[in-house]
Amino acid sequence: MKRTLYLLGTVAALMAITFSSCRKDPLKDMTEEESRIYITNHDSQANFTSYNTFSIVDSVAVFAGGSDAAKKALTTYDKQLISAVTTQLQQRGYTLVSKSAKPDLAVNLTRIDNSYTNISWNPGWWGGAGYWDPGYWGFPGGGWGWYWPSYYTVYQVRDKQTAIDVFDLKNPKGDKFTAVWNALWRGSGVWDTGNVNSMVQASFDQSAYLTRNK
Amino acid sequence: MKKIKNWLLIFAGCIAAQAVSAQSRPPLSVDINYSIAQPLGSLKDYSNKTSFHGWTAGLQYMLNDNLSVGLRSGYQDFYERVPRAVYPDKQGDVSAVQSRTLQVIPIQATIGYAFTKASSPVIPYANLGIGAASMNYEKYWGQFVEKNNSWQFMVSPEVGINVPFGAYSPVMFNANVRYNYAPYKYNEITSFNSIQGSIGLKFHLN
Numbered sequence: 028m029k030r031t032l033y034l035l036g037t038v039a040a041l042m043a044i045t046f047s048s049c050r051k052d053p054l055k056d057m058t059e060e061e062s063r064i065y066i067t068n069h070d071s072q073a074n075f076t077s078y079n080t081f082s083i084v085d086s087v088a089v090f091a092g093g094s095d096a097a098k099k100a101l102t103t104y105d106k107q108l109i110s111a112v113t114t115q116l117q118q119r120g121y122t123l124v125s126k127s128a129k130p131d132l133a134v135n136l137t138r139i140d141n142s143y144t145n146i147s148w149n150p151g152w153w154g155g156a157g158y159w160d161p162g163y164w165g166f167p168g169g170g171w172g173w174y175w176p177s178y179y180t181v182y183q184v185r186d187k188q189t190a191i192d193v194f195d196l197k198n199p200k201g202d203k204f205t206a207v208w209n210a211l212w213r214g215s216g217v218w219d220t221g222n223v224n225s226m227v228q229a230s231f232d233q234s235a236y237l238t239r240n241k
Numbered sequence: 242m243k244k245i246k247n248w249l250l251i252f253a254g255c256i257a258a259q260a261v262s263a264q265s266r267p268p269l270s271v272d273i274n275y276s277i278a279q280p281l282g283s284l285k286d287y288s289n290k291t292s293f294h295g296w297t298a299g300l301q302y303m304l305n306d307n308l309s310v311g312l313r314s315g316y317q318d319f320y321e322r323v324p325r326a327v328y329p330d331k332q333g334d335v336s337a338v339q340s341r342t343l344q345v346i347p348i349q350a351t352i353g354y355a356f357t358k359a360s361s362p363v364i365p366y367a368n369l370g371i372g373a374a375s376m377n378y379e380k381y382w383g384q385f386v387e388k389n390n391s392w393q394f395m396v397s398p399e400v401g402i403n404v405p406f407g408a409y410s411p412v413m414f415n416a417n418v419r420y421n422y423a424p425y426k427y428n429e430i431t432s433f434n435s436i437q438g439s440i441g442l443k444f445h446l447n
C-alpha cells in the first residue's frame with residue numbers, strides 16, 4: 028500500500044509538471060504588431076457620399092495620468108497622426124478645409140492612457156472635459172454635444188489607445204452631432220510614431236464605405 | 242475416500258488455475274500516456290492544428306481477466322494563431338491577429354474489456370469513458386483575451402493494446418486511439434469532436 032501511494036504520488040507529480048509545461052502561452056511569442064487590434068465603427072444611417080469637406084483638429088487631446096480632463100498635445104506622433112488621417116480622407120475624395128469654412132465632417136483625435144484604471148467603457152466616454160467640444164468647431168453656447176449611436180461596441184479597456192472620431196456637422200440631431208465613424212487602436216505600440224501610418228492605413232482599409240467616391 | 246481425494250485435487254487445481262490467471266497481475270493499475278489530438282468538425286473551424294500538447298492518466302481495477310473499471314483524467318491544449326484579418330460583427334469591424342486556444346481537462350469513469358487472456362503477449366482492448374470535461378476557451382484578439390470556461394458532458398470510446406514487458410510483467414506498454422465527443426457550444430464551436438492517439442505505460446500495483 029505504501030508503494031502504491033508512492034507511485035501515485037510520482038504520477039501526480041509528473042502530471043503537475045506536464046500540465047504546467049504543456050500550455051502554449053499565446054502572449055510569449057507575440058510581436059507588438061500582432062498584439063494590436065483596430066476597431067472601427069460607423070453609423071449605419073450615414074450616407075458617406077453626401078459629405079464633401081472635412082476639417083481636422085490642430086492637435087490631439089490626451090487623457091493620461093489619472094486625470095479626467097484632457098490636455099492638448101502636438102508631439103511628433105500627433106503631427107504624424109494628423110497628417111496620415113488627412114491624407115487618407117483626401118484619398119477617399121473629401122476636401123480639406125479650415126474649420127471656419129463650415130466643413131461637413133469634423134475629425135477629432137484623442138489619445139487615452141487608461142492603464143491606471145479599470146473603467147467600463149462606452150465609445151465616446153472620453154468625450155468629457157478637455158475633449159474637443161463643439162465650440163472648437165464653431166458651435167458656441169455650450170448647448171451642443173456629441174452623440175455616439177448606441178450600437179457602437181462596448182469594450183472593457185485597460186491600456187493605451189488612440190481614437191479617431193469623425194462627426195457629421197451638416198446634419199445635427201437636435202443639439203447633438205452624430206459620430207459617423209470611429210476608429211480605436213489598442214495594444215502594444217499604439218503610441219509609437221513609427222506605427223501611425225500602418226494603423227491609419229489598416230483602419231481605412233477595413234472601412235471601404237468611408238468614401239465620397241462611388 | 243479416493244473419490245474425495247480426486248475431487249479435492251480437481252478443486253485445488255481449479256483454484257490454482259484461477260489464481261494464476263487472475264493474479265498474473267495485481268488488479269489495480271495506473272497508466273500515464275502522452276497524447277496528440279486532431280480536432281474534427283467545428284472545432285477545426287476554431288483551431289485547425291493538431292495538438293501535440295496532451296497527456297492522459299488513469300486508474301483501473303480488473304474485476305476479472307477481461308473486465309475492468311476505472312477513473313481517468315488528462316489534458317489537451319488546442320492552439321492556432323490566425324494571421325491578421327478583419328472580423329465583422331454586428332456593431333463594427335475588428336482587425337486582429339487571433340490566437341485561438343482551447344484547453345480540455347476530462348474526468349471520466351471507464352469500463353473496459355480485454356479481448357485476450359492476461360498471459361497473452363499482446364492484449365487488445367476496448368474502453369468507454371463517460372464523464373465531464375472542463376473546456377477552457379481563450380481567444381486572444383491581439384493581446385486581448387476573450388474567455389469562457391465551462392464543464393461539459395464528455396463521452397470517449399477507445400480501442401488500444403497493452404503489451405506486457407514479459408509474460409507476467411506488471412509493466413505494460415500501452416497504445417490507444419480515442420474519439421472524444423462533447424456537446425459543447427461556444428462561438429464558432431457547435432460541438433467538440435477530436436480523435437486522440439496516445440502512447441504510454443501501465444503499471445499494475447501491489
